[in-house]
Amino acid sequence: ETGVTQTPRHLVMGMTNKKSLKCEQHLGHNAMYWYKQSAKKPLELMFVYSLEERVENNSVPSRFSPECPNSSHLFLHLHTLQPEDSALYLCASSPGFGSYEQYFGPGTRLTVT
């Protein structure tokens, strides 16, 4: 679990706030992912970056904005979220794009009020 870290672990924000989630991987991987995990729903892939370039945007609303400044860091910028966006947001990394091994971070539990 320490190979991929996420901050903050818990976040409560209002619908008019702007906040950012941070992910850092210490594994030397080239691909990073954002997933959303809601109660009673499967893990949903949101974004994929390979070598700092976005390769997948899985029809995610524009109120979620990813940023990947380098292969070790991934951000998810949040603005004007809705209560239904409350979920666990998981970051993952893999050695390369499409590699079968994905290592997950501990997640950020987001509550939108």
Place this chain on the structure above:
Amino acid sequence: QKEVEQNSGPLSVPEGAIASLNCTYSDRGSQSFFWYRQYSGKSPELIMFIYSNGDKEDGRFTAQLNKASQYVSLLIRDSQPSDSATYLCAVKTPNNAGNMLTFGGGTRLMVKP
């Protein structure tokens, strides 16, 4: 039709018994199959992967794949209370952007002492 389907459970087995977890998938082009374990409040961790038809054993875990029937299963022998978790089936499905993991909703396993 969901792309990857799992019975949500809970599946309850006594300690020492064999737990059998099943997963079906809809895309016949799927090539790789993964089982992740997720403890409550924690992030998913990869425990098994399988590419070829048949069985693959790793300690107390056996993954079984039948591509003709489009199902993959995970057997846990000598189940322990520490195996109590949600087990996520994931399938690598080729698409235009590359090979992405699609997750099932997970099966919650409870091993009772």
